[in-house]
Amino acid sequence: xxxxxxxxxxxxxxxxxxxxxxxxxxxxxxxxxxxxxxxxxxxxxxxxxxxxxxxxxxxxxxxxxxxxxxxxxxxxxxxxxxxxxxxxxxxxxxxxxxxxxxxxxxxxxxxxxxxxxxxxxxxxxxxxxxxxxxxxxxxxxx
Amino acid sequence: xxxxxxxxxxxxxxxxxxxxxxxxxxxxxxxxxxxxxxxxxxxxxxxxxxxxxxxxxxxxxxxxxxxxxxxxxxxxxxxxxxxxxxxxxxxxxxxxxxxxxxxxxxxxxxxxxxxxxxxxxxxxxxxxxxxxxxxxxxxxxxxxxxxxxx
Numbered sequence: 624x625x626x627x628x629x630x631x632x633x634x635x636x637x638x639x640x641x642x643x644x645x646x647x648x649x650x651x652x653x654x655x656x657x658x659x660x661x662x663x664x665x666x667x668x669x670x671x672x673x674x675x676x677x678x679x680x681x682x683x684x685x686x687x688x689x690x691x692x693x694x695x696x697x698x699x700x701x702x703x704x705x706x707x708x709x710x711x712x713x714x715x716x717x718x719x720x721x722x723x724x725x726x727x728x729x730x731x732x733x734x735x736x737x738x739x740x741x742x743x744x745x746x747x748x749x750x751x752x753x754x755x756x757x758x759x760x761x762x763x764x765x
Numbered sequence: 766x767x768x769x770x771x772x773x774x775x776x777x778x779x780x781x782x783x784x785x786x787x788x789x790x791x792x793x794x795x796x797x798x799x800x801x802x803x804x805x806x807x808x809x810x811x812x813x814x815x816x817x818x819x820x821x822x823x824x825x826x827x828x829x830x831x832x833x834x835x836x837x838x839x840x841x842x843x844x845x846x847x848x849x850x851x852x853x854x855x856x857x858x859x860x861x862x863x864x865x866x867x868x869x870x871x872x873x874x875x876x877x878x879x880x881x882x883x884x885x886x887x888x889x890x891x892x893x894x895x896x897x898x899x900x901x902x903x904x905x906x907x908x909x910x911x912x913x914x915x
Contacts, residue, residue, distance in 0.1 A: 684823055711851055
């Protein structure tokens, strides 16, 4: 496991390169197939509204998968992610148009831990709302 | 209706092995739009010290959540799945999941709480490989929302 970022080169407060990720209805259908999560709230507008949602929403696990890319693209080796946890605070609402929704993710080093690991705290926003809470990854650096 | 506290600590039998395939990992990486070659190119994975392509950090959820179905659908527990939302998710990896793994999941109910009429269920999935080595643990918090007017 070889990360391209060195533990000695980061400090508490070091910012990771922020990224934004687009998500359309087509993305959700593809993710449903790949993940095996076919809950209709992620592709059927009528069903989503019947259960009280504003529209179709992204899979929480899709958002979780996108957010950690800020960490894995930074270290280069996704195998260096030791821990990763999130709280699903708000849904990512995905309208039925060409633009869909955008998930904006930023992260910074919050704590330097033992064994060349650091805790990165992530912030994931969509449509001006925080969609993940307590979003933290522990990653092993070189 | 509040869930029965006596289910806390209950473990379910390990699942049959799930064989992780290279093409399934590729399909997942493409679905999240991640072009990192460590997911698709065995040589790129080996260059980072992995014996074969690895899976993205959240890939294993597909396996652990299916295993958690034993808990969710346990008629004795009586969870109303139609009202369930995913509250929290956490993974702790001993090593990354990789192609060729044959993984079993043992699900345990860690806690049951009732908060403002909602049932909150914490399920832990311990994932082991064919050699019996621990690979990853997944914690899933499910919230069964109280029925309106209940």
